[in-house]
Amino acid sequence: MFIPFHSILSQLSKLKLTISRTKELHAFIIKTHLSHDPFYATRILRFYAVNNDIISARNLFDKTPQRSIYLWNSLIRAYAKAHKFKDAFSLFKDMLSSEIKPDNFTFACLIRASYENYDVHSLRVLHGAVVLNGLQWDFICSSQLVSAYSRLGCIVDASKVFYGITEPDLVLWNSMISGYGCLGELEKGLELFSRMQIMGVRPDEYTMVGLIISIYDVCVLKIGEVIHGFCLKLGVESKDHVSSLLVSMYCRVKCMDSAFRVFDSVVEPDLVTWSALISGVSLCGNSVKALYLFREMNMKGGKADASLIATVLTACSQLATVQPGSEIHGYAFRHGYQFEVMVSSALVDMYSKCGFLEMGYQVYKTMTFKNIVSYNSIISCLGLYGLASQAFQIFEKALEEGHKPDETTFSALLCACCHAGLVNDGREYFRRMKDQFGISANTEHYVYMVKLLGMEGQLREAYELVQSLEEPVDSGIWGALLSCCDAHRNYELADIVAYHLFGNKLENSSYRVMLSKMYASDGRWDLVNKLRVDSGSTKLKLPGKSWITSKNAFL
Template identity: 60%
Template sequence: MLDSETKPDNFTFACILRACADNSDLKGLRLVHGGVVVSGLGWDSIVSSALVTAYSKLGLIDEASMVFKWVLETDLVLWNSMISGYGSCGDWDKGLRLFGMMRRMGKNPDGYTVVGLISGLVDPSLLEIGQGIHGFCLKSGFDSNAHVGSVLVSMYSRCKCLDSALRVFESLSQPDLVTWSAIITGFAQSGNTEKFLIFFKKMNMEGKKADTILVTSLLAATAQLAMVGPGSEIHGYVLRHGFELDIMVSSALIDMYSKCGFLRLGIKVFEAMRERNIVSYNSVISGLGLHGLAYEAFEIFNEMLEKEFEPDESTFSALLCACCHAGLVKDGREYFRRMKDEFGISTRIEHYVYLTKLLGMAGELEEAYHLIESLPEPVDSGLWGALLSCCDALGNSELAEIVSHRLLENKSEKIRYRVMLSNIYAGDGRWDEVSKLRDMEGEMRKMPGISWVRGNNSPSLNC
């Protein structure tokens, strides 16, 4: 196009920017952005909205914000793009502030504005804010908008407020597949097996066919709650509709069966796969590791390398977890080294947590301590917590005291880890120290432990 001296217009740039975002092509995005500036279309609302959306999709919210601020005359589409960008990147507070600024400037929001606002509310602690936005939707008449209704159902489901999610769902005349998926996944994640299966069947009866995204989400939820009954029902649905050919669905089946204690069924799914990718290999390595079959996990890893699949961060998390469950310190150290030196993979907190647990439970508490100390500040409290739990298990109150002082620097962790340290002192017979801890914190209350045990499809409560 450029060779023929045809100049791209704003729609051309918008299409190219969308393609860059869809393909996670940051280099291409920056090149196109440069072309936009050179062409003089940097002020165009269509191009600016496309730039904001593209940068947001790639997680570069600061760059998106800079584009937004440089536009002199912002229209509703651009405001919505920026608010949605904040939502997709988890900056819900900035999205709300921008929404307030938009209202003060006399810009009237529409359904897409509130969709962008609600999409950022992913934590149950944000329920009250979500309810406030829902109230605004009711006052403004946006509640009749199918897309708004869908994201409200999703928001309430994510915030574990399923009664409200169900009320919104039932108020919609024709819920789409996304809305059905939100309510069904919400019930599944909350452990409400009965309603999850009822609504799944209802959806099919109304002619809405579940897609691979919904099936994968439901399998992940049943895996998290170790519900093999509903998981196997979904497996039946997968087989009836030919979804077993989808790599992500098969990988989710492997994960579900492994976490539900039916490893052999997970391996059968893996062996039946016509095509595999890194996710399916990671799933089976993780499953073998969780069941203490570390050496079998190592064999699958070697097979993966022979097939020329490149391992990623999750691969080594699964391998280190396998070493942790089997107590293989030497192998754990070696995989940690290979991850960094051989494959050039950046370490994540979870890698250090597994290595800390591995060293700690093997009695190498000092090495685990020095490993954490070597990390740049601030050190994640989960690492100190992992080491403290090892001290608790091995009865090392001396190191536990040192570790606890590092943990207690974090106010939000005080009660949780003081209880653990108190238990360590009590086990060591140091009752004066126990009393001091209680005086420092005041009255420490610990909820009695409870667990749900499923048998013959009926749950019973153990205290």
């Protein structure tokens, strides 16, 4: 029985051909004079794209005289997937000047590229083009617009698109609920969830995902458990993406027993689920447990990706020994991840925090690609070692190479100023952060500025800075000022800070200890006794901790 070649090619498109097989197939099509047919050209182009051979894909596109909309879309998608956003939009402009007009898939691909590139301007331009082409009520375009706007923080624009559709399908409902979830708008997400059921739309696992990601605080844990129950009712708890997010949800609210119960209920946890549990355990401060889980995953045949390796290296940086981190470094090297930017950045941080700055700096120098995260890592490490001038030089180098600093960059710079006692430099970087780069100061920035000013004896200026902030002021900022008062034995200001920090409740044990020692140094034993009574204990010492290095390797 004769089977048409295009049917065979359609079946092959469901498989992932290697680059060598793709070239063989391409050569066969050229030999049989089918290369000018846009159908065959599209199939081969997609094979090239799957193998990340964008150059061959573009060459094929350029040599195909008759280009269908599918061929255009395939190359645009290939550029966008490879994060070659300029090339994707350039090709789109060429398309507009051709006889082929874009369709809903063209716009959906470019809209996704816009939010992956954090490009709100391009997103708004594309939205206008969607309207001009009469596709504003198309479900594919609309759901992508809702997702893109919400992920870029433009939730008002997302809701306008959503409510502009008279009868949204399930994908659109899910996009809007996930949009609220990404921004932590749990109440609005639940309201929409209730409304969709009233309108007779049955939720699925992606609806649940949108609700799960909005659970961030222990005070809404009960709601999270209800959502978990709904997942069981729908029969979607065992879905990999749902179970991994449930694990992450319980880890975020530090309900680790529930996180392990969900994990244990998964028959064959995938990499995402393992990563969720290991990351959660690490974030809860149990670095040793995170490393043992990583070893267990490997013993069961799992293979980590760059993201999980970076997470495990972060856990290693919290330990007092470099051995586990060096083992993970070897693991990354064996699996070809040592040059991944997130892995390299985590290695810099790990070696430096474990006391091996030179090793961290060597990793930094060998990095083939650096982004702002890489620069943040080395700036922070140099600052922690008191090498402020070197940290400043790295920062200027990052600017020269066109990298845009972020909040973390200036946290690292201000930290460096604190360790070196460089008040004027700290003031200058604090000013540049706001005036030159338009970055609003967060709690961490203010903590560093208060410490920098206060430790150098400029307590009044530090206090005035704290007073200039909107209420309520974070306890970490008041705590930083209290530590400065302790260092300079300024008990008068310490009383004022203690009032703002505690009021009538002394909840933070470390601050209670600090204040108690200050009162004792000043001979104010009546207040020391009052602190003990208020805390319900006659002891204010914190329990000591020590590290014991095990001979058992983690890998």
